[in-house]
Amino acid sequence: MSTSGASGGMHLLDRGVRAIAAAIRSGEASAISVIEEALRRIDEHEGRLHCFNLLTPDAAREAATNIDEAVARGVDPGPLAGVPVALKDNLCTKGVATTCSSKILAGWEPPYDATVVRRLREAGAIAVGKTNLDEFAMGSSTENSAFGATRNPWDVTRVPGGSSGGTSAAVAGGLVATGLGSDTGGSIRQPASLCGVVGIKPTYGLVSRYGLIAFASSLDQIGTFAVNVGDAAATLEVIAGHDPADSTSLDRPAPSLLRGLEDGVEGLRVGLIGDFLGDVASACAKAADDAGEALASAGAKVEQVSIPEMLLGLPAYYIIAPAEASSNLARYDGVRYGLRVEGPDAETMNARTRAAGFGPEVRRRIMIGTYALSAGYYDAYYGQALKARTLVIRAFEAAYERFDVLLSPTTPSAAFKLGSKTANPIEMYLSDLCTIPSNLSGHPAVSVPFALDPEGLPVGVQVLAPALGEALMLRVAATLEAVAPAAARGPVPLGDVNSQAGVS
Amino acid sequence: MESDGGDGSDVGGITLDEGGITLDEVRHVARLARLDLSDDEIITLQGELSALLEHVDKVRRLDTADVPPTAHPLPLSNVLRADEVRPGLDRDAVLAAAPAVEDHRFLVPSILGEAP
Numbered sequence: 001m002s003t004s005g006a007s008g009g010m011h012l013l014d015r016g017v018r019a020i021a022a023a024i025r026s027g028e029a030s031a032i033s034v035i036e037e038a039l040r041r042i043d044e045h046e047g048r049l050h051c052f053n054l055l056t057p058d059a060a061r062e063a064a065t066n067i068d069e070a071v072a073r074g075v076d077p078g079p080l081a082g083v084p085v086a087l088k089d090n091l092c093t094k095g096v097a098t099t100c101s102s103k104i105l106a107g108w109e110p111p112y113d114a115t116v117v118r119r120l121r122e123a124g125a126i127a128v129g130k131t132n133l134d135e136f137a138m139g140s141s142t143e144n145s146a147f148g149a150t151r152n153p154w155d156v157t158r159v160p161g162g163s164s165g166g167t168s169a170a171v172a173g174g175l176v177a178t179g180l181g182s183d184t185g186g187s188i189r190q191p192a193s194l195c196g197v198v199g200i201k202p203t204y205g206l207v208s209r210y211g212l213i214a215f216a217s218s219l220d221q222i223g224t225f226a227v228n229v230g231d232a233a234a235t236l237e238v239i240a241g242h243d244p245a246d247s248t249s250l251d252r253p254a255p256s257l258l259r260g261l262e263d264g265v266e267g268l269r270v271g272l273i274g275d276f277l278g279d280v281a282s283a284c285a286k287a288a289d290d291a292g293e294a295l296a297s298a299g300a301k302v303e304q305v306s307i308p309e310m311l312l313g314l315p316a317y318y319i320i321a322p323a324e325a326s327s328n329l330a331r332y333d334g335v336r337y338g339l340r341v342e343g344p345d346a347e348t349m350n351a352r353t354r355a356a357g358f359g360p361e362v363r364r365r366i367m368i369g370t371y372a373l374s375a376g377y378y379d380a381y382y383g384q385a386l387k388a389r390t391l392v393i394r395a396f397e398a399a400y401e402r403f404d405v406l407l408s409p410t411t412p413s414a415a416f417k418l419g420s421k422t423a424n425p426i427e428m429y430l431s432d433l434c435t436i437p438s439n440l441s442g443h444p445a446v447s448v449p450f451a452l453d454p455e456g457l458p459v460g461v462q463v464l465a466p467a468l469g470e471a472l473m474l475r476v477a478a479t480l481e482a483v484a485p486a487a488a489r490g491p492v493p494l495g496d497v498n499s500q501a502g503v504s
Numbered sequence: 505m506e507s508d509g510g511d512g513s514d515v516g517g518i519t520l521d522e523g524g525i526t527l528d529e530v531r532h533v534a535r536l537a538r539l540d541l542s543d544d545e546i547i548t549l550q551g552e553l554s555a556l557l558e559h560v561d562k563v564r565r566l567d568t569a570d571v572p573p574t575a576h577p578l579p580l581s582n583v584l585r586a587d588e589v590r591p592g593l594d595r596d597a598v599l600a601a602a603p604a605v606e607d608h609r610f611l612v613p614s615i616l617g618e619a620p
Contacts, residue, residue, distance in 0.1 A: 109601065111593045111597040111598055111601070112593060204577045204578060205577075205578055218575060218576045218577060244585065247580075248578060248583075312563065312566070315559060315560040315561075315562050316560075316563050318556060318559065318560055319560055319563060326537060330538075333538065334603060335602070335603070335610050336598075336601070336602050336610055337601040337602060337603075338601075338603075340603035340604070342613070344613065344614075345613050345614050346612045346613050346614065347538065347615075348540070348613075349613050350538045351535075351539055351540035352540045354537075354539050354540070355539050355540040355541055358539070363539055363545075363549075364549065364553075366537050366539065367530070367533055367534065367537060367539070367549055367553060368553055368556055368557075370533050370536050370537040371525070371529075371533045371553065374533065374536060380564050381560070381563070381564060383573060384563050384564050384566055384568060385560075385563050386573030386574055386575055387566070387568035387571040387572070387573050387574075388563050388566055388568070389573070389574040390571050390572055390574040391566075391568075391571060393574060393577075425552060425556070426555060426556060426559055429559075440577075441577060442577025442578060
C-alpha cells in the first residue's frame with residue numbers, strides 16, 4: 001500500500017484546518033475529495049491504530065456533498081467548511097452510538113447532540129467518527145477502554161496518552177485535520193504532548209459542556225486538537241461561546257483567538273514553573289527549559305518561579321475528581337439507558353449492572369470517591385481537598401501578579417509502552433502531574449510540540465494563562481511553534497510506523 | 505477540626521485504622537456505590553485504595569486553618585432563566601433507550617422486597 005502524507009505532493013488534508021476550509025469555501029477543492037482522502041487513510045491505518053469506536057462514512061459523504069452543493073449555489077458553507085473532524089466518544093451525537101468506551105453504554109444512541117457537535121456541524125465541519133478514550137475519560141493512556149487500546153502513530157508499541165487518545169492519535173496520524181477532546185486533569189494536553197500535536201484546554205466555562213457525558217463536572221472542559229496552534233484555535237473559536245443549555249458556560253461572547261497570533265512575545269513576562277522539573281524525564285525538563293530560552297530570545301522576560309502548591313494538585317485531584325465521578329456515575333443504574341443485568345430486586349439489579357458494566361479503573365474511582373464522601377471521611381478527605389484547591393488557585397493568582405503566562409513541561413515523560421503502567425494505578429496517575437493544577441483553577445492551558453526525546457518521540461511543553469487568557473496563551477504557543485523543529489510535530493508519516501519517527 | 509481521619513470515625517460500625525482501609529469497609533463502600541464486587545475484587549481494591557489514601561495523605565494532613573473550600577472554579581451563584589414552556593426530548597425516543605418499559609414508563613424490578 002502507498003503511504004499517505006509521507007511522501008510525494010502534500011494533500012490538502014495535510015495543510016490544516018484553515019487551508020482546507022479556505023480551499024473548499026473558494027471552490028478550489030471539493031469537500032467530498034477531502035473527506036474521501038480522510039476515509040481512505042482511516043481505512044488504511046485504523047486497523048493498526050484503533051483511533052475510532054465508530055466510523056460514520058455515509059453521513060460524512062452526505063455532509064460533504066451538501067457543502068459542495070452549498071458552495072456551488074453561492075451559499076456560505078461555514079468557517080470550517082469540509083474540515084474532517086474526530087469527536088471523542090463522550091460527546092453526545094443524536095442517533096449515533098455514544099459509548100464513553102464503556103460496556104455500560106454500549107449501543108446507546110443519544111436523543112440529542114452536544115452543543116459542540118451542533119456548532120461544528122453548523123460551521124461546516126464534517127465528523128468522520130467517534131474516537132476511543134479511557135472509559136469515562138478516566139486514564140492517561142486510552143488503555144482503559146472497553147473496546148481495546150489506541151496506539152500512538154509515532155510508534156504503535158506505545159500509548160497515545162489519554163484519555164482523549166483516539167482524537168489525538170487520529171490528528172497526529174493525519175487521518176483528520178482537527179478533533180475534540182475533553183480535559184478533566186490533562187486528558188487533552190497529555191495525549192497532545194505524547195502524539196506531537198497541539199491540544200488546548202480552554203478556560204472552564206468558555207465551551208459549553210451540554211452533551212459532554214460528565215466525569216467531574218467542576219473540572220471537565222471540552223477543547224481542541226490540531227497539528228498547529230492556529231488550527232487548534234480556529235476549531236476552538238467555533239465551539240466557544242455562551243450556551244443557555246449549560247448554566248456554567250460563561251455569559252460572554254466567544255473571544256477572537258486568531259487575530260494577533262503572530263504578534264510575538266516582546267516584553268511579556270513568562271514564569272517557568274520550577275517545581276515539576278525534578279519529577280519529570282530529563283527530555284521533558286529540557287524542553288521546558290529550552291522553551292523558556294526560546295521565548296527569552298524572542299524578547300520575553302523569562303524567570304524561573306517556584307510555586308510549591310502546584311504539587312498539591314495531584315493528591316487533591318485524586319479526591320475531588322473521584323468524588324464528583326462517584327456522584328455523576330450514579331446515573332448508570334440499568335434503569336433508563338444502557339446495560340441492565342437482571343436481579344431479584346432493584347438494588348441487586350443496580351449493583352450487578354454496575355459491576356458488569358464498569359471496567360476496573362472506573363470502579364476504582366467510584367470506590368475512592370464514595371469513600372471520600374462517606375460519613376466520617378467527608379471532612380478529612382473531600383473537605384480538605386477543596387481547601388487545597390483554594391491554595392492552588394491562590395498560588396496561581398499570586399504568580400499571575402508577576403507573570404503574564406506560565407510555562408512548564410506538559411508531561412513527566414514521552415509516550416510510554418503499552419502495558420507498562422497498567423499494573424500500577426498511581427504511577428499512571430502521575431502522568432497528569434503538570435496538567436492537573438489548571439483544571440483545579442479552571443484556567444486555560446495548551447500543550448505545543450517542542451522537541452524530540454533521544455528515542456525520537458515527541459515532547460510537548462505547556463503554556464498556562466489566567467482565566468480567559470487564551471489569546472495571549474496561544475500567541476506564546478505560536479511563538480514556540482515557530483522555533484520548534486518541524487520533525488517534532490504531526491502528522492507523522494504513517495508508512496514509517498515502528499521506525500524512529502521524525503528522523504529522516 | 506475533624507481533619508485527622510482514622511480517629512475512630514464510624515462507618516457502618518467499622519473503625520478505620522490509621523493509613524489503611526479494612527476489607528469490611530471496602531465492602532461497605534461497595535454497597536454504598538451499588539457495585540456487586542467479588543471477594544477477589546474486594547481484596548484487590550483494599551490494597552489499591554489503601555495505596556491511594558497514602559498518596560493523598562498530604563492533603564488530609566494539610567494545615568488549612570482559615571482556608572475556605574473551593575468547590576467550583578467559577579464564582580457563580582444561582583443562574584436563572586425565564587420560566588417558559590420549552591420543548592423537551594421526545595418521550596418515545598427516550599423510552600426506546602431503556603432496557604425495559606411498560607405503559608410509557610421505565611420498568612424496574614421490585615424495590616421493596618417481595619412484589620405483591
